[in-house]
Amino acid sequence: MDPALTDASAAPARTSVRRAGRGRRVERLCHTTGLLLVLSGLGHLVVFAVDGGPWGGPVSWRKPVTFGLSFGVTLIAVTWVTSYLRLGPRTRALLLAVFAADCAVEVGGITLQAWRGVPSHLDMETPFDTAVSMTLAVGGGVLVVLLTVFAVASFRHRPSGPAGMDLAVRSGFAILLVALASGAAMIARGVVLTRTGHQEAAYHSTAPLKPLHGVSLHAVLVLPALAWLLSRTPWSEPLRRRLLYAAIGSYVTAVIGAAMWAALTY
Numbered sequence: 001m002d003p004a005l006t007d008a009s010a011a012p013a014r015t016s017v018r019r020a021g022r023g024r025r026v027e028r029l030c031h032t033t034g035l036l037l038v039l040s041g042l043g044h045l046v047v048f049a050v051d052g053g054p055w056g057g058p059v060s061w062r063k064p065v066t067f068g069l070s071f072g073v074t075l076i077a078v079t080w081v082t083s084y085l086r087l088g089p090r091t092r093a094l095l096l097a098v099f100a101a102d103c104a105v106e107v108g109g110i111t112l113q114a115w116r117g118v119p120s121h122l123d124m125e126t127p128f129d130t131a132v133s134m135t136l137a138v139g140g141g142v143l144v145v146l147l148t149v150f151a152v153a154s155f156r157h158r159p160s161g162p163a164g165m166d167l168a169v170r171s172g173f174a175i176l177l178v179a180l181a182s183g184a185a186m187i188a189r190g191v192v193l194t195r196t197g198h199q200e201a202a203y204h205s206t207a208p209l210k211p212l213h214g215v216s217l218h219a220v221l222v223l224p225a226l227a228w229l230l231s232r233t234p235w236s237e238p239l240r241r242r243l244l245y246a247a248i249g250s251y252v253t254a255v256i257g258a259a260m261w262a263a264l265t266y
Contacts, residue, residue, distance in 0.1 A: 041068025077221035162231035
C-alpha cells in the first residue's frame, strides 16, 4: 500500500480524535465549574443560616446562594443540551469555554460584594463598586450573546437526540430568550435610574421582572431533561410526545403568567 495514501487516510482520523478530545476537556471544565458554583451557593446557604440577616434586599446572602445555584445548574445544563446542537466542535468548545468563564466571573463578583456587605449590582458609590457593577453588566451582555448564538443554532438546524429532543431543545432555548430579555431589561432600567440619581429606586425596579426571569431561565434544562426521561420509558412515541407538548404548554403558561404579573406591577 502507498504510504502517502495511508498517511492521508489517517490524518482526518487523528484530527477528529483531537477535536473530540478538546470537546471532552471543555465539557469537563464546564461540569467542574458548574459543580463548584453550585457548591458555592450551598455553602453560602450555610453562611446565611449561621450569620442570619435579611433574605431580601440588595445586600443579602440570598444573592450568592441563588446566583451560585442558578449559574451552576445553567452552565451544566447548557453544556449538556448543546451536545445535541449541530455546531462545529471547535466553535462549541470556544463558546462553552467563554460561557464557563463568564459564569465564574458573575458569581465571583456577586459573592465578593456580599462578603464586603455592599450591593453587587447597580452600585456606583465608589470606583471599585462601579467597576464591579459594570463588570457584572458587561458579563450579562456576554451571556446574552452566547446563549442567543446557541438558540439560533438550535433553530437553524434540527437538534439531534432521542424522539422529542429537538422540540424540547428548541422550546427550552425559545423560553430562555425571554429570560435574557427580562434580565437585560432589569439591568438597563436599573442603570438608567442609578445614573439619574435614583439609587434606591434602581434596587427596587428589578423586583417585578425577577419571577419572569427566574421561571424562564431554566426551561433549557427542564424540557430537554423531560424529553430524555420520556425516551427511557416503554410508552409509545405518540404518548411521549403528547406529554412533552403538555409540559411545554404548562411551562409557557407559567411564563405568560409571570409576564402578566410583571406588566401589572412594573
